Amino acid sequence: MQPPLELVIEAGIVGLPNVGKSTLFNALTAAGALAANYPFATIEPNVGVVPVPDGRLERIHAHIATEKVIPAALRLVDIAGIVKGASTGEGMGNKFLSHIRNVDAVLHVVRCFEDPDITHVDGAVDPIRDIETIELELLLADIEAVDNALPKAQRAAKSGDKETKARVSMLEKAKQLLDAEKPLRLLEPTPDEAKEAKAFGFLTAKPVLYVCNVDEEALPEGVNEHVRKVQARAEERGGETVSVCAKLEAELAELDEGDRAEMLEAVGLGEPALAPLARAAYRLLGLSSYFTAGPMEIRAWTIPAxxxxxxxxxxxxxxxxxxxxxxxxxxxxxxxxxxxxxxxxxxxxxxxxxxxxxxxxxxxxxxxxxx
CATH class of the missing domain: 3.10.20.30 (Beta-grasp domain)
Structure with missing residues (x-):
């Protein structure tokens, strides 16, 4: 039994081409299907629903007999690779932007490994430059949305409508931030303004988790020179990072449970990347889980903290x-x-x-x- 989709948190995986974004998406959705006892997996070519690993479920199951154990779930959307100019329609352009508007959080995959056989679109590995490239495109898209909406809202507000006035106030605050090249995550709206902002689905308002894609040499700590730079940037902006090796995760996804455990042990990892990534996404979104337990099912439910x-x-x-x-x-x-x-x-x-x-x-x- 799959949980109702309205209970599933949705995260969009973004990144420049050749950073390992789709490799990671395919590995996570394949691993999710193997780990669950119900049909989690890819449900569209670029959408997959995966279980949120939670050891407490098995601890409950050890004492309560049940027909099935159902974890919480995370819906992953593999969004087309972003290129410079995406905000003006380059590459997948508006298509990728519309996908981001619908997600709860952004998982920004950043290349933090060197490999001469995998060409970087900008010629050399530089995670901070890559982050800035994508964040600029998101910022430009929000600027365009605000600049288009504000004059219309100002004209409509002349009628004195409360909702329209809140929209104007929100858009004016948003414009100030964007003109200063600051993301709309920093917006401090009133409750009425927050309602208006939510309807716009601003891209820079989405919480962001930086996913550092490393090679096996950086494991098990998942830290190298590139990762440290990303961590420093995230810390400055109140963000969070998690390190994964997408290549290793792809290999793990093809193994049975015993062989996966053996390979994880060989590289010094206690669990596949899905677990720390899902936990970090929950923290990012301010979510928690409670459980119901009975003879029919033991189940984790996602709620706001x-x-x-x-x-x-x-x-x-x-x-x-x-x-x-x-x-x-x-x-x-x-x-x-x-x-x-x-x-x-x-x-x-x-x-x-x-x-x-x-x-x-x-x-x-x-x-x-x-x-």
């Missing part, structure tokens, strides 16, 4: 949010300490939480609703 009990229940079914009465909650550690839910209840470790409870990452929840 800070979600209340009713909001978390609403992820399962929208009716559950309004019909929420209370939640019965315990932790994975409680389950391991006492062996089963019956013992947890008898030991007084099962918590009864109301509508104001903020669901914590790793909670195991049973919701009582009137629905």
């Amino acid at each position: 800070g979600a209340t009990g009713p909001q978390a229940a609403g992820v399962i079914h929208t009716d559950f949010e309004k019909a929420f009465i209370r939640a019965e909650v315990y932790g994975v550690d409680d389950l391991e300490a006492h062996g089963n839910e019956k013992a947890i209840r008898e030991k007084g470790k099962l918590r009864i939480e109301g509508k104001d409870y903020v669901v914590q990452d790793g909670d195991v929840c049973h919701f009582l609703t009137s629905a």
Whole structure:
């Protein structure tokens, strides 16, 4: 059973040509299909849904018998390679831009390896230059969108409509940032302005995770001179990086479980790249997971960090949010300490939480609703 797509976080993989972007996409989606017990895999030529690895699911399964275990999911979109001039239609141009507008986060693959057999589009490996090339194209696309929308919004705002006034205010703030060559991630909108900004799907407003594609020589730490430069840039801008070896991941995806584990051990890695990449994407987006567990399924559900009990229940079914009465909650550690839910209840470790409870990452929840 595949989770409803509305519960799947979508991340767009971008990068210059020949940085390993599509190799990584193919490896992650193939590995995802092998790791899951339901049909995750490529669902379109450039779209794949992969499970978010979470060892807590198996810890729960060790104590609760169930028919299936369902992890949270990450939807990956392999966006066409970006070239200089993409914002004005060069290369895939507007097609790639429209794909980015629809994703929740951007996974920016940066080439951090040397290989004379793989030509770099700009002649030499320079990850900072590559990052700046792509970020400039995204910035130029946002400038064009704001410059086109602002005069129309200003004319419409003369009617005094509240929503249009919020749109004008947001666009004016956005223009100030963009004219200073700053991304719209730095925009500080009011709630009304934020609603207007979301409708535009600005490219530089998307949170970005820099994915450093390294060679095997940089493993297991995943650090070399190129990576350090990317890490420094990300740190300056409050971003995050993760290192992967796309070539190795492609090889791992073709192996069975035993051989994969052996190869990972040989290069000093404890897990395939999908795991740290998915965790980093969740941190980037401010997400967490809670679990439901029973004889039919043990399942991870994705929620924004800070979600209340009713909001978390609403992820399962929208009716559950309004019909929420209370939640019965315990932790994975409680389950391991006492062996089963019956013992947890008898030991007084099962918590009864109301509508104001903020669901914590790793909670195991049973919701009582009137629905």
